[in-house]
Amino acid sequence: MTQAAPTSAxxxxxxxxxxxxxxxxxxxxxLLHLAGPYFDAVRAEIAAERARAGQAGDMPALxxxxxxxxxPSLVPEAQLASxxxxxxxxxxxxxxxxxxxxxNPGTLRPGxxxxxxxxGFNRASVGVQALRDPLLAALDRIHTAAEAEEAFATLRxxxxxxxxxxxxxxxxxxxxxxxxxxxxxxxxxxxxxxSFYSLTVEPGTPFALRYPDGRGLPGDDEERRLYDxxxxxxxxxxxxxxEISSAARPGLRCRHNVVxxxxxxxxxxxxxxxxxxxxxxxxxxVGVPAYIEAIGAEGAAEDSRETVDRAGEMAEVMILGLRMxxxxxxxxxxxxxxxxxxxxxxxxxxxxxxxxLLEDEDDRIRPTRKGIDFSNVVSxxxx
Ligand code: SF4
Numbered sequence: 001m002t003q004a005a006p007t008s009a010x011x012x013x014x015x016x017x018x019x020x021x022x023x024x025x026x027x028x029x030x031l032l033h034l035a036g037p038y039f040d041a042v043r044a045e046i047a048a049e050r051a052r053a054g055q056a057g058d059m060p061a062l063x064x065x066x067x068x069x070x071x072p073s074l075v076p077e078a079q080l081a082s083x084x085x086x087x088x089x090x091x092x093x094x095x096x097x098x099x100x101x102x103x104n105p106g107t108l109r110p111g112x113x114x115x116x117x118x119x120g121f122n123r124a125s126v127g128v129q130a131l132r133d134p135l136l137a138a139l140d141r142i143h144t145a146a147e148a149e150e151a152f153a154t155l156r157x158x159x160x161x162x163x164x165x166x167x168x169x170x171x172x173x174x175x176x177x178x179x180x181x182x183x184x185x186x187x188x189x190x191x192x193x194x195s196f197y198s199l200t201v202e203p204g205t206p207f208a209l210r211y212p213d214g215r216g217l218p219g220d221d222e223e224r225r226l227y228d229x230x231x232x233x234x235x236x237x238x239x240x241x242x243e244i245s246s247a248a249r250p251g252l253r254c255r256h257n258v259v260x261x262x263x264x265x266x267x268x269x270x271x272x273x274x275x276x277x278x279x280x281x282x283x284x285x286v287g288v289p290a291y292i293e294a295i296g297a298e299g300a301a302e303d304s305r306e307t308v309d310r311a312g313e314m315a316e317v318m319i320l321g322l323r324m325x326x327x328x329x330x331x332x333x334x335x336x337x338x339x340x341x342x343x344x345x346x347x348x349x350x351x352x353x354x355x356x357l358l359e360d361e362d363d364r365i366r367p368t369r370k371g372i373d374f375s376n377v378v379s380x381x382x383x
Contacts, residue, residue: 012270
């Protein structure tokens with residue numbers, strides 16, 4: 001079995017104005033002066049990947065592009081535009097390309113949203129997190145609730161029709177009413193897609209010092225109530241859950257993220273970015289100067305490499321696929337791997353169905369609501 005060439009590309013933008021208190025992503029404050037050499041390196045990495053991949057006729061055009069971070073909306077528009085051009089020159093863009101830019105509401109400059117549209121972005125994912133100022137202050141976010149709402153208006157008037165909002169659950173002092181209000185307001189602002197993530201206290205972050213062992217933060221039961229409140233309000237607003245942490249109006253699922261959850265191949269460019277193709281998952285060096293230097297010296301910045309064999313890929317299809325409400329299709333599994341899902345995983349699926357964690361419906365194995373709540377139990381069965 002040979003994996004198809006990627007039709008998705010992720011570009012990592014590791015610059016932020018300031019670090020949020022909970023964040024452990026690969027991103028840096030105070031390094032924006034390196035944006036020029038950094039994006040030169042990203043473009044060189046794209047060209048090198050293209051050269052490695054062979055002749056133009058052999059390669060499918062990109063169907064999804066995702067600039068994430070970090071704060072992509074912080075960097076000069078010209079850098080984003082020339083990197084989009086580099087991707088288009090290297091791989092081509094398929095008709096109907098979904099091109100997402102992550103936007104921090106504290107970074108919108110006059111004319112920036114129009115430039116983003118002009119260079120091909122057609123979807124914006126706005127980091128809202130919460131819509132009450134004390135909650136945003138507790139997170140060390142650089143924007144207010146009003147600025148987050150204004151960001152949607154600015155993006156809409158620049159022509160962005162496909163808008164997503166990120167919200168966080170489990171913040172100190174957050175109530176169900178806060179969550180319901182935030183959902184209602186981002187939907188009224190035009191978000192047709194909402195991602196809702198639980199706050200996790202990562203070691204080494206300011207949050208880990210402020211809330212040792214999670215003390216002072218909502219417990220599991222309270223967090224579950226906030227999650228239920230979010231899901232209920234999203235549904236009332238016409239956004240259906242399609243993945244553990246994602247809900248969308250019909251037709252507005254994030255196609256790029258679905259590629260990850262279907263364990264399909266993707267390119268990854270930039271510091272700390274991961275790529276997955278031809279059964280190999282590669283990770284780049286994480287530091288910005290180290291990445292720039294490695295690309296300059298070798299045209300590549302690979303720091304880790306993991307071969308994913310057929311059994312590993314089958315397990316990933318189940319673990320990631322069962323994050324989605326639609327689950328995994330037996331027919332699709334068989335088309336991809338040759339063997340049946342039941343032969344590979346029947347022994348793992350049956351007890352989960354008996355425990356009410358999975359549903360077995362003709363072609364599809366899907367998680368139940370209980371299976372979504374206990375996704376760690378479901379995942380472990382396929383390891
Ligand atoms: S803006 Fe996003 S990436 Fe940057 S520090 Fe805050 S949470 Fe992390």
